[in-house]
Amino acid sequence: xxxxxxxxxxDKEKARKNPFMYAVSGVPALxxxxxxxxxxxxxxxxCAAGGSEILDDKVGFSIGMKNxxxxxxxxxxxxxxxxxxxxxxxxxxxxxxxxxxxxxxLRIKNQEVxxxxx
Amino acid sequence: xATVDQILKSLDHLPAIPTAVTQLIGNLMGGGDDPSAExxxxxxxxxxxxxxxxxxxxxxxxxxxQVSAVSIAEALSRVGENQLLKIALxxxxxxxxxxxxxxxxxxxxxxxxxxxxxxxxxxxxxxxxRTGDPNVAFTxxxxxxxxxxxxxxxxxxxxxxxxxxxxEGDVVARxxxxxxxxxxxxxxxxxxxxxxxxxxxxxxxxxxAPPEDDLADPLFDIVHCADCMAxxxxxxxxxxxxxxxxQPSSYELLGLDQIALEDVLVEVRLRMSEFLAExxxxxxxx
Numbered sequence: 001x002x003x004x005x006x007x008x009x010x011d012k013e014k015a016r017k018n019p020f021m022y023a024v025s026g027v028p029a030l031x032x033x034x035x036x037x038x039x040x041x042x043x044x045x046x047c048a049a050g051g052s053e054i055l056d057d058k059v060g061f062s063i064g065m066k067n068x069x070x071x072x073x074x075x076x077x078x079x080x081x082x083x084x085x086x087x088x089x090x091x092x093x094x095x096x097x098x099x100x101x102x103x104x105x106l107r108i109k110n111q112e113v114x115x116x117x118x
Numbered sequence: 119x120a121t122v123d124q125i126l127k128s129l130d131h132l133p134a135i136p137t138a139v140t141q142l143i144g145n146l147m148g149g150g151d152d153p154s155a156e157x158x159x160x161x162x163x164x165x166x167x168x169x170x171x172x173x174x175x176x177x178x179x180x181x182x183x184q185v186s187a188v189s190i191a192e193a194l195s196r197v198g199e200n201q202l203l204k205i206a207l208x209x210x211x212x213x214x215x216x217x218x219x220x221x222x223x224x225x226x227x228x229x230x231x232x233x234x235x236x237x238x239x240x241x242x243x244x245x246x247x248r249t250g251d252p253n254v255a256f257t258x259x260x261x262x263x264x265x266x267x268x269x270x271x272x273x274x275x276x277x278x279x280x281x282x283x284x285x286e287g288d289v290v291a292r293x294x295x296x297x298x299x300x301x302x303x304x305x306x307x308x309x310x311x312x313x314x315x316x317x318x319x320x321x322x323x324x325x326x327a328p329p330e331d332d333l334a335d336p337l338f339d340i341v342h343c344a345d346c347m348a349x350x351x352x353x354x355x356x357x358x359x360x361x362x363x364x365q366p367s368s369y370e371l372l373g374l375d376q377i378a379l380e381d382v383l384v385e386v387r388l389r390m391s392e393f394l395a396e397x398x399x400x401x402x403x404x
Contacts, residue, residue, distance in 0.1 A: 005351065005387055006380055021387060055288060056347055057362040061379055063350060092355040108327060108355045109283050110223060 001097055002030045002088075004064065007070035015079045023070045032081075046080055047116050049095050051087040064088065084116040121306045122299050125272050133267040135312045136335040136367045138165055142207040142278055145234010146200075146253045158199060159190045162375045164205050171209035172202060178396045204241075204256060208234055208393065211260055214267075223356030229267070231390070231402055233260050238346035238389045242382040249336040258321035258337060259344040261314070263354065265305025265322065272304055273297045275372045279342060282357040289358045290326045302326050327370050339368035347383055353390070353402070 008024040019025035034044070048071060053064035068087050075082055086093065086106055089096040094107040095115075103117040124133065141161050148155060162168045169190060176193035177186050187193045194202055215230040225231075240259035244252040269278055281296045282289065293300040306323035320333070321341045328338035342365055349360050369379075394401055 005383065008378065009384075010377060018384075018388070021384065049288045052360050053347065055361045057367050058366045059364060061364075061376060063380075063383075088359040091353065092359045109359075 001075050001095065002026050002068070003095075007066045020026060023067060023074065024104065026033075027071065027074055041080070044080070045076070045083050045102070045118075047083055047095075048085040048087060051088055052092065053088070055090045079091045086115055122303045124141070124312065126268065126304065126307045126311060127297070129268075129271050132271070132311055133214065136210060138168065139207065139214060140201055140373045143257050143318075146257055147318075148206060149253070154258065158203050159194055162202070163388075165191050166379075168210055170205050170306065172205055174199075174398070175205050175396050177394075178360035182216050200253065204253070207260065208237065209397065215264070219266050219270070219356070221275045222266050222282065222358060223279075223377065224266070224354065227265065228356065228402070229354055232348050233387055234393070235261060235348035235351055235390055236262060236341070236344045238386045238393075239347040239382055240340050241372065242312070242385050243343055244349050245257045245338050246378060246382065247340075247374065249372050250340050251272060251337075254317065254337060255340045255344070258318050259325075259341045261309065261318060261347055262304075262322050262325040262341055264303065264306065265301035265303065268304050268308045269297075269301050269353075271291075272299075279357065284382060287361065288362075289361045300326070300402060315368060320387065324331065326362060328365060330367055336372065339365075339371050342368045342371060342376060346384060347379070351383060351387060351390075 002020060004023045005021045006028045009022050009023065010090050015022050017026040018030045020027075023056040035041075049063040052081050053062065065088075071079070072082075084104065091108050096107060096112070097103075098104040101118070104115045120128070136190045138161055142158065144152065144157050145155050145161070145167055151226035162172055172190060172193050173187060175181075176196045177183065181196060183196065187196055197205070211233060212230050215233050215348070218224060218226045219229045222229075237256045241252045243267060244250040244255035250382075264286065278297065281292055285292045285296075290302065292302035302323055302325055306319045306393050309319045309322050318333075320335065321337050324333075324338040325341045328334065328342050346364050349355055349362065369375075374382075391401060
């Protein structure tokens with residue numbers, strides 16, 4: 001599971017030191033480590049959640065939107081299929097991965113909802 | 119209609135603040151100008167948990183000393199009075215802010231993490247933009263959401279939770295419409311009951327909507343922006359989620375553009391990780 005904060009760094013040194021803070025360095029690092037452990041691209045189940053934003057962002061920082069866009073772009077370029085996603089809006093989400101069953105759940109407010117199951 | 123202060127006074131009990139916290143706040147905001155103030159080292163030494171917290175930072179790998187500091191005097195010489203105060207305040211505030219705030223969907227420790235992330239963000243903004251005293255900004259942002267601790271006592275906790283779970287739109291506006299006041303107002307009243315300085319009370323009061331009239335003060339804009347940044351990073355976010363409005367004039371006034379915002383966000387995330395690691399605390403899923 002990867003929880004990145006921004007799409008890309010302004011300073012490459014920061015991404016080298018903290019690759020998992022950024023999509024452009026964290027996502028490839030996650031996939032590389034999975035391939036090293038024996039995963040195969042065609043068998044991967046990829047889910048995404050988050051990318052929320054402050055309710056009324058008149059300033060236009062739109063960090064959530066940028067984070068969502070860069071992820072889609074990277075997946076499209078690399079032929080990765082996104083199996084399930086729940087992104088955008090202004091809700092806080094906690095992602096829960098059940099290692100025994102492979103189910104992916106999200107906790108939103110006081111409810112747990114299913115994002116994907118085998 | 120009763121004022122927020124009157125509502126607070128009518129309650130059987132209020133959330134408490136440890137004496138050490140108010141003393142540390144006084145020292146941090148006073149900048150050593152008050153000769154009657156107890157020295158920070160003495161405040162820290164009186165509390166074994168605070169002493170341990172400060173020594174952990176003084177002996178952290180980041181500072182790179184080969185010999186361990188075993189006394190507060192040694193720690194002070196390594197990190198300096200200002201840093202020591204902030205470490206102590208960040209740690210000591212856990213006693214007041216560390217519990218769960220169930221009405222807002224905040225589990226044990228989550229409100230404190232939100233407070234801490236906001237404090238680091240406010241300090242970072244103040245330093246970067248030179249629009250305010252970093253120590254005051256740190257303290258004000260640390261305390262900005264204390265109103266959430268008292269909301270469940272001042273109103274029906276069930277009504278509050280129901281509103282947060284079912285409603286849509288800006289939470290502050292919904293609090294006011296449903297309950298007659300918001301957590302920023304009740305926070306300022308609680309701060310008054312705790313004897314906090316007036317400048318902090320206003321920063322708490324205005325942390326969601328800094329005024330643009332005669333009451334305007336860059337400190338309020340710093341705390342507002344810091345609050346938004348803590349939310350963007352996912353710290354201290356409960357049932358209310360990110361359902362708050364961001365005031366563009368605050369960012370414009372402080373000169374915070376996209377680059378500055380992202381730099382401060384990165385800095386806050388790294389400082390949070392570093393602080394929690396030094397304190398032996400688990401890294402949250404923020």
